[in-house]
Amino acid sequence: MELTISQLAEKLGAKLAGSGSGKVGAANSVALAQSNEVTFAGSKKFFPLLRQSKAGAVIIGQQVENLRMPQLIVGNVDAALINVLNLFAPKLKDVPEGIDPTAKTGQDVKIGKGAYIGPKAVIDDGVEIGKDTIVHSGSKIGQNTKIGESCQIHSNVVIYHNCQLGNNVIIQANSTIGSVGYGYALIDGKHTLIPHNGGVVIEDCVEIGANCCVDRAKFNNTVIGAGTKIDNLVQIGHNTVIGKCCLIVGQTGIAGSCKLGDGVVLSGQVGVIDNIDIGDGAMIAAKSTVFKSLEAGGKVMGTPAIDSRLELRAIAFRKRLPELSKQLRDLTSRIERLESSKDNKS
Amino acid sequence: MELTISQLAEKLGAKLAGSGSGKVGAANSVALAQSNEVTFAGSKKFFPLLRQSKAGAVIIGQQVENLRMPQLIVGNVDAALINVLNLFAPKLKDVPEGIDPTAKTGQDVKIGKGAYIGPKAVIDDGVEIGKDTIVHSGSKIGQNTKIGESCQIHSNVVIYHNCQLGNNVIIQANSTIGSVGYGYALIDGKHTLIPHNGGVVIEDCVEIGANCCVDRAKFNNTVIGAGTKIDNLVQIGHNTVIGKCCLIVGQTGIAGSCKLGDGVVLSGQVGVIDNIDIGDGAMIAAKSTVFKSLEAGGKVMGTPAIDSRLELRAIAFRKRLPELSKQLRDLTSRIERLESSKDNKS
Amino acid sequence: MELTISQLAEKLGAKLAGSGSGKVGAANSVALAQSNEVTFAGSKKFFPLLRQSKAGAVIIGQQVENLRMPQLIVGNVDAALINVLNLFAPKLKDVPEGIDPTAKTGQDVKIGKGAYIGPKAVIDDGVEIGKDTIVHSGSKIGQNTKIGESCQIHSNVVIYHNCQLGNNVIIQANSTIGSVGYGYALIDGKHTLIPHNGGVVIEDCVEIGANCCVDRAKFNNTVIGAGTKIDNLVQIGHNTVIGKCCLIVGQTGIAGSCKLGDGVVLSGQVGVIDNIDIGDGAMIAAKSTVFKSLEAGGKVMGTPAIDSRLELRAIAFRKRLPELSKQLRDLTSRIERLESSKDNKS
Secondary structure, X not given: OOEEHHHHHHHHOOEEEOOOOOEEOXXXXXXXXXXXXXXXXXOHHHHHHHOOOOOOEEEEOOOOXXXXXXXXXXOOHHHHHHHHHHHOOOOOOOOOOEEOOOOEEOOOOEEXXXXXXXXXXXXXXXXXXXXXXXXXXOOEEOOXXXXXXXXXXXOOOEEOOOOEEOOOOEEOOOOEEEEOOOOEEEEOOEEEEOOOXXXXXXXXXXXXXXXXXXXXXXXXXXXXXXXXXXXXXXXXXXOOEEOOOOEEOOOOEEOOOOEEOOOOEEXXXXXXXXXXXXXXXXXXXXXXXXXXXXXXXXXXXXXXOEEHHXXXXXXXXXXXXXXXXXXXXXXXXXXXXXHHHHHHHO | OXXXXXXXXXXXXXXXXXXXXOEEXXXXXXXXXXXXXXXXXXXXXXXXXXXXXXXXXXXXXXOOOOOOOOEEEOOOHHXXXXXXXXXXXXXXXXXXXXXXXXXXXXXXXXXXXXXXXOOOOEEOOOOEEOOOOEEOOOOEEOOOOEEOOOOEEOOOOEXXXXXXXXXXXXEXXXXXXXXOOOOEEEEOOEEEEOOOOOEEEEOOOXXXXXXXXXXXXXOOEEEXXXXXXXXXXXXXXXXXXXXXXXXXXXOOEEOOOOEEOOOOEEOOOOEEOOOOEEOOOOEEOOOOEEOOOEOOOOEEEOOOOEEHHHHHHHXXXXXXXXXXXXXXXXXXXXXXXXXXXXXXXX | OOEEHHHHHHHHOOEEEOOOOOEEOEEOOOOOOOOOEEEEEOOHHHHHHHHHOOOOEEEEOOOOOOOOOOEEEOOOHHHHHHHHHHHOOOOOOOOOOEEOOOOEEOOOOEEOOOOXXXXXXXXXXXXXXXXXXXXXXXXXXXXXXXXXXXXXXXOOOEEOOOOEEOOOOEEOOOOEEEEOOOOEEEEOOEEEEOOOOOEEEEOOOOEXXXXXXXXXXXXXXXXXXXXXXXXXXXXXXXXXXXXXXXXXXXXXXXXXXXXXXOOOEEOOOOEEOOOOEEOOOOEEOOOOEEOOOEOOOOEEEOOOOEEHHHHHHHHHHHOOHHHHHHHXXXXXXXXXXXXXXXXXXX
């Protein structure tokens, strides 16, 4: 699909500065966009690059003077970009409604209107799937699990029994929800698995990446709060309760029985040991390991994670360690000289 | 299901102190348990919390004086908790016996009595499945692989050809057993995969979490020793041999050709490079990276991992680095003053 | 299968030193090989071990004097080992040609000659599969994705729509290719997913391990360059472009919009934050975290990653920190003594 720049301006509710006659059919970055693509400048740092860009037009928050290319001036560049990407999304076949004949569904299964169960999916007894939800091919939904409306469960996802998903939840391919947590008791010298009678609750608008694991709870539920977004290959331990609108980046692991507030940000490859409380809005830098509970708004980094400013100073000194040691040796010999000169005098 | 506290005491072989007439139908933590739930106190640190707990009863190792709630006094609290959780486990449909009609099985497949092959599972030629073993939906068992008795292979697990699993093995969803290891030789300037003719041996009572990878061996076998428990998203490299009753926590990776003794504990996100020997009972702290072989009973942490006491002291000094540097500058100027005063005198 | 050592020498084009009459049927390491197995010595460090080895013969680059066992002298030991492993590979059933009747294929699907689609696989509309490519059981290939010739897509892999794979690509079980990347914009206080209109391009001879994730691009493509080899549980972020013949070891994560040159080596559990450039041939040590772009040939380690020599020196001093602090205290008191003695004199 292609649109003239005028048409695009109209669809975005944008003010157009420059010619509206060119045509664009895709979005692209400032550096890579071609004349049939629209680019975007979310902040002023992109303005100089725009002068070299080959893009056919730019979506921008304020008009830039003396710019060759047509400008689509909008209130929110990110929101306009999302609109543009949806306009130019690659055409895919409409998802049908109903149950693919190669899927297998158990007894007492309820499937909402507009919902679709893909090929080779396995839906166990007592499952409920809300309207307009898509369960893609090869997925498994365990007994009595309830999935809300307009969710997308991608291919080969496994959701165990007795889990609850809200509305507008997305789970990408090959993720596992509701596996038994890593809880063992040493009984007669053997590590013995503690049964996990609880479940997993995933609230509205949660999005979970590919190849993630969310373990079920021993009692009650492991909870992922509404609006929280989780990247790929993330591990969420049993009984952990995560607040709303958190961001959890790839390969991060949160052990069992942790409690995260709202708006917490965990960068990539972070580790959080078990039974930790993390307050609202705390931010944890990439690769850090959290061994102590953290107040709201705290910013930490390192292993063990400490206040980010302290850690940044420690990092700066890390490189100077050999030099400090040399200074120490130097001072020692100067003191020895002073001491011996004093001794000589006395 | 609900039981009176007297009935529960009888089932647990517990001594009951207090009224046995209340009813409970679930277990829960001290903090969250309600009047229709039983809680447990595995150590004295929970005793003060018990006084505020709303639980209907407590499983406890020794009687606490002046406690309002009925006490179920047992020899082993953990074992009693496991019993209780099994008593109150959510009711699921009985697993049937035999092969689901939507599974596909090859030639010369042997399936033991009481075993079950779930929907959409694919069982290749020459596979043997022991009695009472369950292969859940969507799993793939490769050629000539032998699985023992009473195992649980959860949904969408892939086990490649020529692997051997003992009895009572559990593998959770989306894990991969027997993939080709990461072994390349540079031939004519190209990284060329070294064929992996070996397999994987998983001994009795091993439990492996979700989305794990255990690579097959170049020669002989990658081995996971009896009773070893592995958490989610763990990587075990080719030809690595792991001893008995080890604990390997989430997102840990062990590279190829390592040898772990018995009872080794690797916390979360640990890395072990290739060709490392780790002695019996060694413990490696979370996020550590092991670059050197480790004696039995060793306790290490950090990257590279060093003796835990040394690392803890280094960590304590890490925060003091800027201060040490300031002290050094201060001493330097004091020495300069001393030196110049000496010069003036001579 | 067994061969006499003479037959093996002939097949390898090796010069035989010693008796050719013994028989071998497998390869094994110097330490473990038995009399019916051939071993190999890729470097001189193995020569002493050879004298104790029970192997029936050794593949070696230059003849060793006074060695009891027959020697197969070859120009390239690694290449010969690969040949031997292929000769002695366990016999598996020939992969058939065509589409398994339990697979599901959509409309306008093109399957090349000699290709095979395994049981329970799901091939969406418009997919093209090149000749001699194998799509193993339970895999899902999304709409319009094109896979080249002689590829192996192992069981339960998910490849989303509009991805392109070259020839001789291997993807191991449970990996996910083309999932939506972790890109959110904060719109009206909500993290809102940015649509990902781009795809993934995987060039010739790329090999990807088990349970990996390669995210699709927002615009254009995420690219894995020809000959790059990726281990298990690796994460490749959206829009990242990886060069040719890179090695990316297990559990490493590369965030979005990075650019790696050719021949880059990332060891295990490495993290690379977003928008990083890494030059040709750079090497990053295990568990390091790369926060800054890196020149060609750079060698870095640590978190944050710095020049490896600097980091190794910092590590050496890390253990000495408590000792340095003690020295500093000692010097301080000696200076105090000097100062007070000076004061006494004046």
